[in-house]
Amino acid sequence: MSGSVSYTPLFQAQNEPRYQRQSLIREYEEEYDCNLVVMLGQVTSESVTLLNECLESVDDQKPLHLMLRSPGGDPEAAIRLIRMCHGASSEFRVLVPEQAKSAATIMSLGADKIVMGPTSDLGPIDPQVFVPERGFVSAKDLIAAYDSVLEMVAVSPGTSTFHAALLGGIDTTTVQFARSAMERTGDIARQAIESNEHLSVEDVEKLCKSIQGPLIDQPKVHGAVVGAREAEAAGLPIELLCMQDHQWKQIQKLWTRYFALGELHRLYAYEGVRASQVGYYS
Incomplete structure (x- = not known):
């Protein structure tokens, strides 16, 4: 029997928000000729398997856009995630709809581009x-x-x-x-940057040096705000989008679907067009 899969009314109703999010992901991919994966929540060792689920079937000859919202977590896991993203793409871009702190900022260090807007926030990379x-x-x-x-x-x-x-x-x-862990912060930052094989040795050295002050030595508190302008001044490859930019509006349209799920401090989500793992930490 051929044709599209049909679902029971209750199953369809229970999963409708998931289908709508994946439809928005698909629309974004078609417009920007890329793979789009969403990663929300703490960066942990479990993130490796969950993100791999989303990357398993992507076309590695296309750019990967990773929508990343995270308060941080395990810096060692962050390094592994960067390498996975580069291995599954021709170019790795991080989209920051809201905050990407600590270990998520470490992930951003390994990206070819960090796409930010007025609501975006990176942070210090103290572990x-x-x-x-x-x-x-x-x-x-x-x-x-x-x-x-x-x-x-x-x-x-x-x-x-x-x-x-x-x-x-x-x-x-x-x-x-x-x-x-504090003593290793500089080494972790270097590992993240070196994970981007598109950078030359000179580029790596330059970026390691430029972030040392603003992202490692100078911040007094873990929650310090590093907006797009500060991140760009620190030498990061920022692409700043204004509030009215069409791409930014698409990013926000998708992001708000996750925001509406509530309890962001407990929410985790790993989604692409073919994979979806969404839940809440206990």
């Missing part, structure tokens, strides 16, 4: 550390909090139990891991 019951925490913020507690305990030794409780179970091993 994050996973703390049980709390999730990913900025290594820089964790170290600062720990050192601050040590200073207060030194002044008032009798408050050690109280201040230990404030740290929420963060022990010296976790702090040492955070310090080690």
Whole structure:
């Protein structure tokens, strides 16, 4: 029996939003002659398998546009994701509809182009550390909090139990891991940049040097905002779109479909025209 697949009314109703998002993805691909994949949520080791599901059937002779929205996560996983994206494309572009922080900024470092608009936000690339019951925490913020507690305990030794409780179970091993991760930040950034085989050795050195201050050394807090102008000044390959730009409107039209799913702090989504994994972290 030939013809298109038909679904039961309930199944169709339950999945209609998914079909609408994939239809918008397909329209974008046709207009820009590229593959479009959406990745939303924390950057974790699980991201590798989930993104690979979306890249499995793409034409690697076409550009890949990755719509990326993430608060950050595992920098080591970010490096693997960059390499996957380059291996599945002739050119790798990151589209930032809203925020792409920390490990997501690291992913952006490996792109040929970073497409940003008025609402786009990158951030410092200080690493994050996973703390049980709390999730990913900025290594820089964790170290600062720990050192601050040590200073207060030194002044008032009798408050050690109280201040230990404030740290929420963060022990010296976790702090040492955070310090080690901070020391590797420059190496991680270099790995991300070197993952782009389109860059010459001179280009890699130039970009590593230009981002050291604005993205690694100078930011005081993990949540610092790095908009398109700041990112461009740091030497990143930014393509800035205005609010009325047709491509930006298409990016926002698709992005708002995910925004409407709610609970963005828990949402994850990996979607293309043939793959779809969408859910919420527990």
